[in-house]
Amino acid sequence: MKQVLRNERGMALALAIVAMVIVGALVAGALFSGTQEQRMAESSRFQQQSFGVAEAGASELIRTWNTTTFNGRRAYPQDSAAAIAWTNAASNTGSYNGSVFKLADNLYLFDVTGRDTMSRANRLQGGGFNQRLGVLTRIKPLQVDIQASLTTGNSDQLAGQATVDGNDHIPPGWLTCGPTGAALAGVRSDKGTTVDTTGNASVRGSPAVLIDSTVTDSTFTKFGSINYAQLSASANVTVPGQNFSNSIGPVVNGAGQCDLTVQTNWGDGVNPLSPCGTYFPIVHITGDATIDGVQGQGILLIDGSLSVQGGFQWFGITIIQGQLKTSGGGSTDAHFWGATMVHDSVSFGTNTLSGHANINYSQCAVLKVLNATAKGALMRSRSWVQLY
C-alpha cells in the first residue's frame, strides 16, 4: 500500500511569495517615482499655463480700459480697489481675476491672478495653481497743445470786465492739487490775428499775448494720435446744439451716487468731494450752444459756437470749433478754469457784460481732466511686478 507523506514541507511557495513581494515593492517604488515625476512635470506645465493666463488677463484689462470704473475712483485707500471678477482668457487655457488699485491720479496697479483650466475647475490635487502678477500703468494723456489759457485761431476782442489769465490757478476747493506751475501765455493766437482789449478787460500771462505761427487748424483738431472726430466719438455725453439755460449741473441719485444717466450732469467741479466730484465726462455738443449755468467739469467739445452767459463755470479743457462769446459771470469768479481752445474768432464781454467773465489757466484742472478721461498704458519702464 502506498503511503502518503502527510507532513511534506517545502520552500518554493514561500520563496516565490517573498520574491514577488520584493519585486512588487520595487516595481511599485519605480512606478511611484515615475508617477511623481510625471505629476511634477504636469504641475510645471499648469504653473506655466496659469502664468500665461495672468499675463494675458492683465493685457486684456489694459486693452479694454474702463474709464468709468478705473478713472472714476479716488486714490487707494480713499476708495477700495476695483474688483475684477473671474474671466475666461481668450485662449481658453484658464481664467483670471484680480483688483485694480488707483495709486494716484495717473497711476494704477493691476493685481491679476491667473489659474489654468484644471486648477480653476479644482481638478488637481492640492488645490491647483495660482500665478499672481502686477502691472503698473500710467494714464496716457491726450496730447493737447496747451501753451496758453486761451488758444485761438482768429482775432480776439475783450471788453468790459473780461480777463484772460495765463497764470496758474488752483480752483477753489480743489485740495489735492500740487503747487502751482509756471505761468503760460494769456492768449496764444495765430499769426496775423489781433487781440484787442477795451474798457477794463485785461490779458495776463507770460507773455500776455503770444502770436504764434505754429497755431494751425490741427492745433484744434489733432491731439497726438487721435483727432477731434475720434475724441468726440469717445464722449460720455453727446447732445445736439441747444440753449441749455441753467440746466447743467451735478445730479445725485437716491443711493447717494452720481447719476451718470442724466445727460445734463457734467460732473461737479465746484464741490470736488461730492459724489460727482470724481466724474469728469467728455461732453460733445454737435451744434451751437448757449449755456447760462450752472457748472461742470471734464472735456467740453463743441462742433459749433458757444455763448456763455450768467454764472456758468467749466473746469477742464474746452475745445470749440466755432466762436466763443462770453458775457456776465454773476457772483462767480470765472467761466473757465483750465485751458480753452477756440478754432474761430473769439468775442468777449460785449456791452452786455456784467460782473466777471474770466478764463483762467489751471494746470491742476487740466491734469485732473486728462487723467480722468484718458486710458492707461504700461508705464514707460519697470511696469511688470511679480506679486507674492
Add this chain to the structure above:
Amino acid sequence: MHHLTRRGFSLIELMVALVLLGMISAAVYQVLVSDQRIYQAQTQKIDLQQNIRAAVTILPAEFRVLNASDGDIYAMGADSIKIRAMRVFGVVCDTPILGGALGGRGVTVRNALTFGSRAFSSATDSLLIYYEGNAGTRNDDGWVSGDLIGTVAALCVPDGRPGTKLTTNLKPFLLPKQNLPGAIPLGAPVWAFEVDTYRVYQAPDGQWYLGLRPAGGAIQPLVGPLIGANGMTLSYFDAAGAVTAVPANVAQIEIRVRGQTAQPIRLADGRQMNQVDSILTRVALRNNRRW
C-alpha cells in the same frame, strides 16, 4: 508487525534541490539587482530633471523683471551674469522732501501694498523710486536711485495706515530729471534691489554648480551638479532678436542648463557613468524702457 519506513533524501536529490534553489536564488537576485539599478537610476534621473527644472524657474523669475536699458545688468557673460535682483515692491504713501539735499531722505511705503520675497533690508538693498516730474507728459518719467540706509515702522501721512519709512541717500538726478518738490508723488512705485551674481562654479567637492553670490556674500549652490564649466550658458539678444554683447541692449536672455546625476549610474552593460540632461528656455525682459 508493520514498520513505517521513513526514507531520507538521497545525495542526488539533495544536490538537485540545491542546484534548483541556487538557480532560483540567482534569478531572483538578478531581478533584485536589476530592479535596484533601475530604481536608483530612475531616482537619480528624477533628481536631475528637478534640478535643471529649478534652474529654469529661478533664473527666468529673476531676469523677467529686469530693465536692462536702465542698467539692471551690471555684467554679463556666457556663464555668469551680475544683476539688480528685485526683492521688494512698494508704493509711496509719504513723499520725500525734494528740492534740497539728497542725503537722508525719508520715504514711507504702504504696508498693505508691499510685496516681496522678503522685507526691506538696509544691509543689502538699494532703492529705485518712480520719478513723475511733469505730470502732463510721460516722456520724462523714470526712476531715481538711492542706497537704503534705514527702515522703521511708520504711518502713512494721508490716512494714518501702517507703513514703513525708508531712509535713503538719493543719488544725483540725471537730466531731464530735476530735484524739485513734488517730483516724486504720492502713489509712486518703489523697488528695492540687491546686486547678485549668478555663475557656474566648481565647489570643493569637485562638482560644478550654478551658484548665487549676493553682494558682499559668499557664493552658494543653487542648482547642480552640472556637467562642467559649460553647465549653464547664457545668450543675450536685443529687441530685433540679434545676439548682443551690450548689457543695455538686452531684450531677451536664453538660458541653457546641462545637468548631470549626482552619482554615476550603472548601465546594463556594466559601465558606470553620469546621466546628462539639459533644458533650454528664453526669457523676455518685461521692464525695459519702451521709448
